[in-house]
Amino acid sequence: MTATPAHAETTVAVLGAGPSGTTAALALARRGHHVTLIGPPPSHADRRILLSGSAIAALSSLDIDLAAVPGARQIHRIRLATRANQPVESLDFPGLTIGDHQLRATLVDAARSAGATCVEDSVTTITPADQGADLALASGRRFRTRHVVDARGHNDSANKLDSAHNVGMRWASTQTFHTNAPLNSPVLHLAIPAQHTPDQTPFAVWLIPAHDNAVTITIIHNRQTVPTDEQALKLALDQLDLHTTTPPGLTPANSASGGPLATTYNPATITIGPALPVGDAAGLVNPFTGEGMSYALDSGRHAATAITTHPTDAANSYSRALERSFVGYFETSRHAVRRYQLAWRVLAAAAHNDHPFIAKTRRAILLPEGVTGLADVARLDLDDADTLPLKPFLLACDEVLASTVRHDWPFLARMLLSDIGDTRRRLRPAILFAGATLTNGHTPDPSHATLVAAVELASLAALTFLTTARAPTTCLRGIDWATTTVILAGDYLLAEASRLVAAHSPAYSFSFAEWLDDLVAFRSSGDAITAAGIDIFETLYEFPARLGADIAQCDAQHGQALRDYARHTGRTFLHGEEVLALQHQRTRLDTTLDTLIRHHISAIPSSALHDNDERRRQYHRQIKACKSEHAHVHDHLRRLPDNNGGRLLAAFLDAAATPGLAGLNRPASGCSFNKSRQPDHRPTR
Template structure:
């Protein structure tokens, strides 16, 4: 029977070994028993979900809210995103013990095996060290600090150095004090970096200066040199730090460690008797799961100024585009344009038919944005096997196949163009940013224009190349969106019409390309768009995270709400809600859900009807909760 050895018993290696053992493959986890330095690490939500999925008990570790800061005045809390602060030795022992319970054979020597997973980071058990591109450090401190949240402070690049590299300081609460950590690309000493981190965090809370070191500093090399080819080489499947899987903006690597460990194990299990096939599978999994990260790392030196300014410009904004951009770049999350946190629940047969088309759409989108705007690339990625999120291409595909013909060549490119345009349109939702008189570039205004115009321009080019016959329809749609949005900003009314247009166009064009009834799908899509917006109001009124990552004040101030028309209160604000606002919003959402179900029932194709019904049920689910 084929077997595997995992070299390195840190988080990435332990996860890989546990998944292999759970899959029935004999596996040796080779680690070392000597004492390793203890320090606190940040465990993200995606990392906790992966650990939970393989049977690790993670709920006992308290989760702290996250604030992203750029200077003493520009910061932003990120709702629903949180880090658990865990002692590195506790995490290491927990995952190693779990791997052994799953059936892993733990040793301190490395046996020969057909399949090898390299999880040793910067040199381990004879493994060649990973290429170092920077340094990370952490140290515990005692002293009272306000709040219980994690702070990520992205340090501004030097004004006189156009090739400034990313640096990040972070603070995490621990009993009796805090842990301060930092990461930096480029040549810098750990001591100097820690001093810089303390000074930067003290600008946010002066009491940081009064904290007293409670233990020795811990530092180590930081590698952001990830590339799918080098990570899946003939010497073995590199995971975590050994693969250079570290976010160059924050230095966070645990999310990439546990995810790559699981992916490597899946690749091995998919090709138990063929190590070469396992390498090919692993490379493909890495390319689809971590796209955007390695381009970001590669271009960080010359693009960090732009990336930092784009992020800083939107740090104080709850605008949907900025909110999703923060999650995609700074936090280890992949998001799509109109997605919440809960995945769509689709029958297996439907997923099998849909996923290849979505993967083709992603490839088109990513091939365009990954080089010029690599930090936008993360907005088109997610773990498709585990988390299928709402996106325009799903409705497009439902309508495309309803005509019964084999989808035309280039259909995925058309769907990709619509997805790019939807994200570009998202950048322009809400009133325009008030221009500021500043020396140099007004980045608050420029960011939206740069990103939005870039996406809309790329989408238009795709349509012209892949389906020139649709160019007029596509341009008419963009013109309609612009006109509708202008009316909303001017009058405060008509937000439902904007979302009806956003949702109906993918279905209408998909039906037209596939030979189905375009008018029936147009009506279905428009109703779905109105339903979506009404559910945004319901979620915001409850104080829950909306699919657009916006709060109630931001929905109302940005004219992204149906409430002013529904309640007949022009200029409605969050501070002047009538007492019946919430029940009225829930009733309106339920009416819209019933209307969508009627429109969906009129569709003759059973597959399209089933798929869109599942989408509608997902959108409407919050209205059915007490």
């Protein structure tokens, strides 16, 4: 790095040359700011790190192609392990692994090429000054700057963490090992204490594959119970010995090292002091897994945007951007920290539960993308001109959803809004409502957002009773944490949805209550109703379209065409789920073929679970059914006006039918009938 003279002036000083700091410096320099990036060289040995799809996308927006960086390795899934007697689950996780020194060098070079000045030094004091701050460096140099971005990781002076947030402190200990065999995909071990041991602390262990039969092992733990990095790594190795996911012949390639992680974001830290904290410095770390790379990169970009667009009020602008981007994340983190043992118990109980609601909850909590960030098969293919009229209405719906659930059940906000940046292109009930109103020439009014948000809350609640009851199992301390969570969340969602309708749209209270009664009635008979899945999805899709038709004052024939369209679109969606499940691909419900059959969501015979020939026959049958429904729904669309609303509903239908339509062009030999992506049931050691 090149040096800058003492007593220099700069527009923005970025403190810390880690991922969040270099990303902020690069984004700021690209926007024409005079940027000085100040940070010492790495003091630890190189280690392998994991970047998610969202982290890669954040860097791609800055023209950084990590896949082209030497040593980067693409991965497609991670494996999740808990107790030794539990199967290992495979989760779709498009991303890559890279050495952290290589990532840092790539970003520093990009920032320097964009015009940033790089200084290998550390800041000792930050003193507020008129319209900025004065910085004192360890070398004796001094800088005056208009803005400060603090990306130095956790330190008390930078974060001003209060005692409540110190409860959320974790420690990451890491070490690289040589192995006798390569590790094909990353592994996340969630080490849950045994029953009746409240004094034990849960921890997470990551195995990240590196080059030349090497693996980086990182343990996220409580420093108070495991005081040294060497002891922490021994604890990690003892845990890994319980599972067959551990590569054989582990021998140390370097010494253990570690550092603190602040896992609780505090909004007060954003607006206190002259610096904008990003990444770890802001507490943007998952309290369960220790993952913070995607949050670090996103927060660095948000800080650069706030300084550029609101230079006189950057702190408040940055704080608002974080709240919008990470809806429910911060509250989930705070709840997890305050009820850490309970949160781990629930997560452990749900680790291998294939209930759709539990599966989506697990992704919302463990994965940086949340729920919808990976479900790319469910997107509307529309031009921006067609979606632009929807934006005010859908943003109003999102605001109601967030304000309703984010404080009491924050992980539900993650499930509802984890893809808020692409809110106009998701398969969601609000699109059906908006499409119905647009077909009659009415632009969806944000004043109806509360009513439609209530429908979306109730639709999520439908996932909680989508499956039939399971047989009693052995439960921790006599409590089935997974089932309890599902029941409580479902009751909460239905209660909040009903409250919103009664308070803001009382004229629709009766029809709303009838709709909820229909949804519950379809599952009340349990195993006696094999068509309940079809009935539920018909009803879920029909009601928001019916509401839109009523509010837009459609005539009887028009309204009937909308209802017929929505019912058959629901059937099309379920057939698409069956096509995905029969190939053992991730479904949009985050469930498996076994669950679809066992809980009578699908009428596919149980023989398809074990007979490949039957599975192949069912695959072609469901593709044919999906194609037939898709064509039938287009007949209903021809009864509707050919306008923006009709195009929106046609795009919704095509997205619902995507798996089945894609299967039409895939030869049978290309279908992975024998390649199961269900949990790996290999015996453990």
